[in-house]
Amino acid sequence: MPPIRTLLVDDEPLARRRLVQLLTDTPDFEVSGECRNGREALAALQAGPAVDVVFLDVQMPDMSGVQVLQQLGNQPLPYIVFVTAYDQYTLQAFEAHAVDYLLKPIDPDRFQRCLTHIRHLQARQQPASMLPLGEQQEAPAGATQLLVKQQGRYYFVATQQVQYLEARGNYVTVHADGQQHLIRTTLSQLAQRLAPHTFLRVHRSLVVNTDYVKELRPWNRGEYVLTLHDGTHLLTSRSYGANLQLFLQRFAL
Secondary structure, X not given: OOOEEEEEEOOOHHHHHHHHHHHOOOOOEEEEEEEOOXXXXXXXXXXXXXXXXXXXXXXXXXXXXXXXXXXXXXXXXXXXXXXXXXXXXXXXXXXXXXXXXXXXXXXXXXXXXXXXXXXXXXXHOOOHHHOOOOOOOOOOOOOOEEEEEEOOEEEEXXXXXXXXXXXXXXXXXXXXXXXXXXXXXXXXXXXXXOOOOOEEEEEOOEEEEHHHEEEEEXXXXXXXXXEEOOOOEEEXXXXXXXXXXXXXHOOOO
């Protein structure tokens, strides 16, 4: 498989160097070019689809990263990952159809999760324009993070920390790491964003992360009580009994 061609755009040389360092140990990504400002980035992207992904600084002196994308209009775009030191640009990034958003200084583990996300998109050959990060849109199955809006700010919750999801009318309550987060979406839409091998629909109103299931106990006519490692009890429904049986078959001897 050819390497994922990558363009780095940042007016700070040290920031570009940091990205190069982070990409050094990832042979499936190839740095195809670097741009020092928005105008260089615009020219490079207008020249054609020579790259697969762009790490694009939001705040640059001549033209912001968002303005670069606005100048491109409806032109097909590579995957866009916004990079910035200021989280107030998050909403603009989502509206500009970014597939991810990194805050400086870039955390290496967070960066690797971003690369994994891009690999999934590339493998599925999904156009970037079809995959905005906004919470109203569907992300690819196996997303590693969920976007949560609370009190005017946006933040991410790692899916590996999610114990279960609970439908609440037009919202879904995400139970993760002892906290609860509300996302305005349906349970079905949110479940489509998660790895089906890990997240199991057990009730019309419940999706559970099977990594957190400690015990299953038969309850009544095909229903089960699931006990999570923290002591939480969840009741499954007969309507989703087939899902539970398929899950149990993974462990059959």
